[in-house]
Amino acid sequence: MKADMKATLATMLFSLVASIAAQGPADHPAVTVDGQTYTPASILARNMGSAEDQETAFPPHKVIGNIYYVGTRTLSSFLIVTPQGNILIDTTYERNAGVIRKSVEQLGFKFSEIKILLGNHAHGDHQEGDALVKQMTGAQVMAMAEDVPALRAMKPGGKEHPIDKVLHDGDTVALGGATLVAHLTAGHTPGATTWTMKVSESGKSYDVVFFTSLRAGAVVTPAVAAAFDRSFAMVRSMPCDVPLGDHPAQYRMQEKYARLKTGAPNPFIDKAGCLTEARIQEAMYRAVVAEHGHP
Numbered sequence: 001m002k003a004d005m006k007a008t009l010a011t012m013l014f015s016l017v018a019s020i021a022a023q024g025p026a027d028h029p030a031v032t033v034d035g036q037t038y039t040p041a042s043i044l045a046r047n048m049g050s051a052e053d054q055e056t057a058f059p060p061h062k063v064i065g066n067i068y069y070v071g072t073r074t075l076s077s078f079l080i081v082t083p084q085g086n087i088l089i090d091t092t093y094e095r096n097a098g099v100i101r102k103s104v105e106q107l108g109f110k111f112s113e114i115k116i117l118l119g120n121h122a123h124g125d126h127q128e129g130d131a132l133v134k135q136m137t138g139a140q141v142m143a144m145a146e147d148v149p150a151l152r153a154m155k156p157g158g159k160e161h162p163i164d165k166v167l168h169d170g171d172t173v174a175l176g177g178a179t180l181v182a183h184l185t186a187g188h189t190p191g192a193t194t195w196t197m198k199v200s201e202s203g204k205s206y207d208v209v210f211f212t213s214l215r216a217g218a219v220v221t222p223a224v225a226a227a228f229d230r231s232f233a234m235v236r237s238m239p240c241d242v243p244l245g246d247h248p249a250q251y252r253m254q255e256k257y258a259r260l261k262t263g264a265p266n267p268f269i270d271k272a273g274c275l276t277e278a279r280i281q282e283a284m285y286r287a288v289v290a291e292h293g294h295p
């Protein structure tokens, strides 16, 4: 083979490899739930939106009873208001601390009234701001034991991640008449936590479920599969009237918010929609396992 031909072949081979690499791993599997098709990339895009969506406040609003939404367009943050101080679930990214504070204040509450800080799972888009929010409020940070190592590794600006109390599956967190139950629903992270609480509105009691992410990664190890199997069974058995999620798209917040009207039924009461997100994620999880098998 002539040298120039070798060089041409080498160039062709290089560009072929480069073009495959540029495409990244293929976006599959695809699953269809309720007539809508989802891929790993489409779920991620739906959850996260743009950089601007992640950092822009969604209009803060009352969800039901003493629960308020104070997060951004795509990263949930919930405030539970009690006569003895408030509970915040999820600080999101550290850079959003000021955005969340403003939303809390817009609703007429003080940021310094936050006494307890909870999280749904140890990823930066949900809990990176814990250290800063604790500095700003003095709140007690409580975390599920299985997520503690990942939280400890989360050190924005070198700050240690504060953990004042370690929780275990089934533990309760109570303040001023509000009681939240921590359910270990692992899989997305080892300590992913679904929070449940009862609220009353207009003389009726409702079961609220703050779902954690049930999204499987590209590779599902046997240990992670065991965790997901248990978690999907658990969420199916939870009493639920009001499904919420760590990303607003998981419970169609924007659509429901648009339907909020004085005197009309509260659109966040959505018993029929309680398991919609879990069904999407379970279908995706089963498809990932079917495609790759258990390693």
Ligand SMILES: [Zn+2]
Pocket: 121, 123, 188, 213
């Ligand atoms: Zn996550």
